Amino acid sequence: MAYVHPVFSYVAPPELSGKKARRQVVIAGAGPIGLCAAIDLAQHDVPTVVVDDDNTVSVGSRAICYAKRTLEILDRLGCGADVVDKGVQWHVGRVFFHDREAYRFDLLPEPGHCRPAFVNLQQYHFEEILVERALRAGVELRWRHQVVGVAPHDDEVSVDIETRDGRYSLDTDWLIAADGSRSTVRKLLGLDTEGHVFHDRFLIADIRMTSAFPTERWFWFDPPFHPGQSVLLHRQADDIWRVDFQLGADADPDEEKKPERILPRLTAMLGKDARFEIVWASVYTFRCQRMQHFRHGRVLFAGDSAHLVSPFGARGANSGIQDVDNLVWKLTLVARDIAPERLLDTYDDERTRAADENILHSTRATDFISPKSAVSRVFRDAVLELARRYPFARRLVNSGRLSTASVLDRSLLNTPDAPGAFADAPTAPVPGTVVVDAPVVGPRGQWLHDYLGGTFVLLAFDPAIAGDQVAALSRDTIPCAVVSVGGDAIEGAMRIEDRDGLASERYDGKPGTVYLFRPDQHVCARWRAFDLEHVRAAIARATCTA
Numbered sequence: 001m002a003y004v005h006p007v008f009s010y011v012a013p014p015e016l017s018g019k020k021a022r023r024q025v026v027i028a029g030a031g032p033i034g035l036c037a038a039i040d041l042a043q044h045d046v047p048t049v050v051v052d053d054d055n056t057v058s059v060g061s062r063a064i065c066y067a068k069r070t071l072e073i074l075d076r077l078g079c080g081a082d083v084v085d086k087g088v089q090w091h092v093g094r095v096f097f098h099d100r101e102a103y104r105f106d107l108l109p110e111p112g113h114c115r116p117a118f119v120n121l122q123q124y125h126f127e128e129i130l131v132e133r134a135l136r137a138g139v140e141l142r143w144r145h146q147v148v149g150v151a152p153h154d155d156e157v158s159v160d161i162e163t164r165d166g167r168y169s170l171d172t173d174w175l176i177a178a179d180g181s182r183s184t185v186r187k188l189l190g191l192d193t194e195g196h197v198f199h200d201r202f203l204i205a206d207i208r209m210t211s212a213f214p215t216e217r218w219f220w221f222d223p224p225f226h227p228g229q230s231v232l233l234h235r236q237a238d239d240i241w242r243v244d245f246q247l248g249a250d251a252d253p254d255e256e257k258k259p260e261r262i263l264p265r266l267t268a269m270l271g272k273d274a275r276f277e278i279v280w281a282s283v284y285t286f287r288c289q290r291m292q293h294f295r296h297g298r299v300l301f302a303g304d305s306a307h308l309v310s311p312f313g314a315r316g317a318n319s320g321i322q323d324v325d326n327l328v329w330k331l332t333l334v335a336r337d338i339a340p341e342r343l344l345d346t347y348d349d350e351r352t353r354a355a356d357e358n359i360l361h362s363t364r365a366t367d368f369i370s371p372k373s374a375v376s377r378v379f380r381d382a383v384l385e386l387a388r389r390y391p392f393a394r395r396l397v398n399s400g401r402l403s404t405a406s407v408l409d410r411s412l413l414n415t416p417d418a419p420g421a422f423a424d425a426p427t428a429p430v431p432g433t434v435v436v437d438a439p440v441v442g443p444r445g446q447w448l449h450d451y452l453g454g455t456f457v458l459l460a461f462d463p464a465i466a467g468d469q470v471a472a473l474s475r476d477t478i479p480c481a482v483v484s485v486g487g488d489a490i491e492g493a494m495r496i497e498d499r500d501g502l503a504s505e506r507y508d509g510k511p512g513t514v515y516l517f518r519p520d521q522h523v524c525a526r527w528r529a530f531d532l533e534h535v536r537a538a539i540a541r542a543t544c545t546a
Contacts, residue, residue, distance in 0.1 A: 022170070022172065
C-alpha cells in the first residue's frame with residue numbers, strides 16, 4: 001500500500017489580531033532536527049513554538065539510517081521504541097568489487113547493548129513519529145508559517161512570519177535555525193557555509209519489492225550491472241528498498257529521473273524476473289560544508305542549516321540530532337539564568353569540531369568512491385582486490401565510515417583525570433565519551449542509558465557516599481542525581497545491579513569509582529573515589545559557572 005502523507009492543519013495565529021507575543025524559544029523548521037529540539041525543550045519545561053512553511057512530512061526516503069547513538073537520544077526523548085519498532089534493524093555491511101564480495105563488517109560485534117547499530121526508516125515515517133511525540137509533549141506546531149524576516153538584538157530576536165492570512169511578528173529570547181540546507185534564517189542574516197562542492201551526480205530510487213535480500217548494507221564498486229560506477233542498497237520499512245546509483249558528473253538530472261532510464265538499471269541489478277515498483281526517485285549532488293560558527297548571538301544553527309555532508313556514512317540527520325542533544329541542556333540552563341551565556345559558546349566549539357570530523361570522513365569516502373585521477377582509481381581497485389584476503393586492506397576500504405558519536409575529549413567542560421588514576425584502564429570511557437551501554441537491573445529500565453541524561457548524574461560503583469551527600473547534590477542550584485551500581489543502599493540514590501558484569505567491565509568500575517555524566521550522557525569527569533567538592537567543581541566547570 002502506498003504511503004499517504006499526512007496533512008497538518010494550518011491555524012491562524014492570535015498575533016494577527018494585534019496581540020503582541022513573546023516566546024522563550026522559537027524554532028524555524030519542523031524537520032527531524034527542529035522537532036527533536038522542540039521535544040527536548042518541552043521535557044525541560046521550556047516554552048517553545050515551531051514554525052514551518054510546509055504542512056506535511058518529507059517526500060521520499062531521504063535520510064534513512066539512524067545510528068545507535070541517535071536511537072539512545074530518541075529513547076531519552078520518549079520515541080526511540082517507536083522508531084525501532086517501525087524501522088528495519090541491521091548491523092552487517094557487505095562490500096563488493098566487480099561481481100565478488102571483497103569483505104563484510106559488523107558494526108556491533110559485542111552483545112550487551114540495548115539498541116542496534118542502525119535502524120533504517122524512511123524520513124517521512126521518522127518525522128511522523130516525531131510530530132506525534134511533539135504533540136504529546138505539548139509543543140506548539142505552526143504549519144504554513146514561513147519565516148520572512150529575522151532581526152537580532154542584544155536581548156531578543158524578532159522574527160517576521162508570513163501566513164495566508166497575513167504577516168505577524170514573534171519576539172523570542174532565542175531562535176533555533178533548523179530549517180535545512182537552504183536555510184532561510186541563514187540567508188536572511190547574510191551568512192553562508194564554506195567547504196567543498198562535489199559535482200558527481202547520484203540517483204536515488206525507492207522501490208517497493210518483496211525480496212529475500214538480507215537486511216544488510218550492500219555496496220558495490222564497479223559492478224557488472226553498472227560498470228565504472230558504484231551502487232548502494234538498503235532495505236527500509238514496508239518492503240521499500242533504497243538504491244543509490246552513481247551517475248557521473250555529466251548526467252542530466254531531468255533525464256535520469258525518468259522511469260525509462262531507471263528501469264533498465266534496476267532490471268540489470270535485480271534480474272529480469274524481479275518484480276518491483278518505483279515509488280520515488282531523485283537525482284542529487286552534495287556538499288561538504290559548514291558555517292564558520294553555529295552561534296550568532298541569540299540565533300543558534302543546528303543540523304543541515306549549520307553543516308552539510310555527503311550521504312555516505314549516514315552523518316547528516318544523525319549529527320544534527322547530536323547537535324540538538326548538545327544544545328538543549330545548555331540553552332535550558334541559560335534560559336533559566338542558572339548558567340551564563342558563554343555556555344552556549346561551548347555548543348559552537350564542540351559541534352563545529354564534530355562537524356569537521358564528519359566532513360573529513362565524508363570527504364574521504366567521496367574521494368574513495370569517486371577517484372579524481374587514474375592513479376587514485378588504481379590505488380582504490382588494488383585496495384579492494386587485497387581486501388578479499390588481507391585484513392589490513394579492509395581498513396583502507398571506504399564506502400562511507402558510518403556515523404558514530406563524537407568524542408568530546410578536547411572540550412573545555414571536561415575535568416581532567418587525576419594523574420595516573422585511570423592508567424590501568426586504557427579502554428574505560430575518557431571524559432568526553434558518550435555513555436557506553438550495558439544491561440542492568442533497576443526500577444527505571446534494563447539498560448544503563450535509561451538512568452543517565454536530562455540532568456547531571458553521578459554513576460558510582462560500590463561507592464562510599466553518605467545519604468546527606470546525595471541530598472546535598474540534589475539540592476544544589478544545578479542538581480546532580482546519584483546512581484549506585486551495587487553496594488549497600490544509599491538514601492536518596494537510585495540503586496541498580498550490574499546484571500552481567502558488563503558495566504563494571506566497560507567502565508573499569510572498581511569499588512569507589514565514580515563517573516560524572518552531563519545531561520547529554522557524555523562523561524565530563526571521573527575519579528577513583530567520591531569527593532563532594534570535586535563533583536561540585538566539575539559541575540561548575542561543565543556549566544561555566546565556576
